[in-house]
Amino acid sequence: MTSTDATPPLPPLRPTRQRRAVVEAMASFADFRSAQEIHELLGERGEQVGLATVYRTLQRLADAGEVDVLRTEDGEAIYRRCSDSHHHHLVCRSCGATVEVEGPTVERWTSAIAAEHGYADVSHALEIFGTCPRCR
Amino acid sequence: MTSTDATPPLPPLRPTRQRRAVVEAMASFADFRSAQEIHELLGERGEQVGLATVYRTLQRLADAGEVDVLRTEDGEAIYRRCSDSHHHHLVCRSCGATVEVEGPTVERWTSAIAAEHGYADVSHALEIFGTCPRCR
DNA sequence: GACATGTTGACAATCATTCTCAAATAACCT
DNA sequence: AGGTTATTTGAGAATGATTGTCAACATGTC
Numbered sequence: 001m002t003s004t005d006a007t008p009p010l011p012p013l014r015p016t017r018q019r020r021a022v023v024e025a026m027a028s029f030a031d032f033r034s035a036q037e038i039h040e041l042l043g044e045r046g047e048q049v050g051l052a053t054v055y056r057t058l059q060r061l062a063d064a065g066e067v068d069v070l071r072t073e074d075g076e077a078i079y080r081r082c083s084d085s086h087h088h089h090l091v092c093r094s095c096g097a098t099v100e101v102e103g104p105t106v107e108r109w110t111s112a113i114a115a116e117h118g119y120a121d122v123s124h125a126l127e128i129f130g131t132c133p134r135c136r
Numbered sequence: 137m138t139s140t141d142a143t144p145p146l147p148p149l150r151p152t153r154q155r156r157a158v159v160e161a162m163a164s165f166a167d168f169r170s171a172q173e174i175h176e177l178l179g180e181r182g183e184q185v186g187l188a189t190v191y192r193t194l195q196r197l198a199d200a201g202e203v204d205v206l207r208t209e210d211g212e213a214i215y216r217r218c219s220d221s222h223h224h225h226l227v228c229r230s231c232g233a234t235v236e237v238e239g240p241t242v243e244r245w246t247s248a249i250a251a252e253h254g255y256a257d258v259s260h261a262l263e264i265f266g267t268c269p270r271c272r
Numbered sequence: 273g274a275c276a277t278g279t280t281g282a283c284a285a286t287c288a289t290t291c292t293c294a295a296a297t298a299a300c301c302t
Numbered sequence: 303a304g305g306t307t308a309t310t311t312g313a314g315a316a317t318g319a320t321t322g323t324c325a326a327c328a329t330g331t332c
Contacts, residue, residue, distance in 0.1 A: 013278085014277095014278060014279070016280080016328075017328095018280070034319090035319080035320080036318095049280090050281040050282075051281085051320095052280080052321080052322090053280055053281070055320065055321075056279085056280090075207055075211040075213060075288080075289085075319080076318095077211060077320085090249060093257070099253050101249050101253075105241065105242075106241075106262075109242055109245075110262075110264045113226060113264065114226060114264055117226055117235050117268075117269075118268065119226060119266030119267060119268055120266055120272055121229070121267045122264060123264075123265050123266070124263060125261075125262070125265075126242075126260065126261070126262040126263075127261050128249065128250055128255075128258060128259075129258065129259050129260060129261075130250045130255030130258040130259070131255060132253075132255055133253075133255070136256055150298055150299080150309060150310070151298090152297080152310065152311080154310080154311070170288090171289080172287095185311090185312090187289095187312085187313095189310080191288090191289065192290095210320090211320085212287095212288070213288085274331100274332090275330105275331085276330095277330095278328090278329080278330100279326105279327075279328070279329090280325105280326085280327070281324100281327100282324100283322105283323090283324105284321105285320105285321080285322070285323090286319100286320080286322085287318100287319095287320090287321100288317105288318095288319095288320105289316105289317085289318090290316080291314100291315080292313100292314090292315080292316090294312100295310105296309105296310080296311070297308105298307100298309075298310085299306105299307090299309095300307085300308105301304105301306080302303100302305090302306105
């Protein structure tokens with residue numbers, strides 16, 4: 001421990017055309033999209049990027065906290081740029097109608113609970129399900 | 137609209153050996169397990185049930201609100217009997233250590249939000265992620 | 273420019289989950 | 303009981319998202 005050997009083993013990360021394209025694509029919408037949808041979007045934009053690369057890049061971005069990841073009810077991963085306002089989803093079990101909700105309550109509670117147990121770098125995912133007015 | 141033709145098209149549902157076996161298996165543990173794990177468990181118990189049947193039954197139970205379904209971060213569906221005490225999970229991003237937490241705060245907030253938007257039969261899923269003390 | 277690495281893409285490989293369909297079995301009716 | 307019909311089951315094929323493989327490529331550096 002001679003000096004500042006605290007450098008984490010993080011690889012350099014290069015600004016490639018593909019990487020840029022994915023980031024730009026992510027900037028072009030505000031909702032959650034699947035990797036495949038994003039891949040398509042890139043195609044339409046004329047940016048040819050391999051599907052595997054899209055997956056890899058999305059993962060990197062997620063690890064880096066640049067994007068949020070969620071799972072649809074059937075297990076598909078969906079991504080969104082992270083994020084102006086952190087919010088949650090109120091989803092209708094019957095018709096799928098979604099309302100975005102947010103509030104400091106949950107944020108505070110989760111932080112408190114996590115701190116209480118000594119957890120750091122806290123994040124959370126909350127989904128609320130119910131039957132919407134139109135489906136009652 | 138002559139009379140009470142309000143009967144929904146729900147099929148009968150039969151109490152088969154397999155169905156019973158799955159329900160019993162679900163009663164035998166309190167945490168979340170994957171369909172495959174449950175299938176194994178059944179095998180160990182000497183109850184031979186096809187994997188597809190396990191999936192089908194689990195789905196039925198979930199639809200009926202008999203079990204809770206969640207998704208692991210890698211998209212696997214996990215099930216648990218629904219449920220003595222409703223609680224959430226505080227999961228370590230690094231080592232996976234899990235703490236079960238609960239509290240009226242979130243319950244209240246979600247109910248309030250849902251009501252506010254006219255949603256009924258509310259339920260929710262909340263997962264908190266962070267880095268646990270041992271992994272810091 | 274030449275080199276050492278991080279990256280990419282095409283395609284194969286995984287893996288959970290769903291589908292298919294003939295055989296087994298409840299529930300019913302007589 | 304015997305016969306009839308709608309469900310359910312199981313084995314294996316099929317699907318579909320995601321990840322792994324590996325040779326060809328692109329970047330940053332000297």
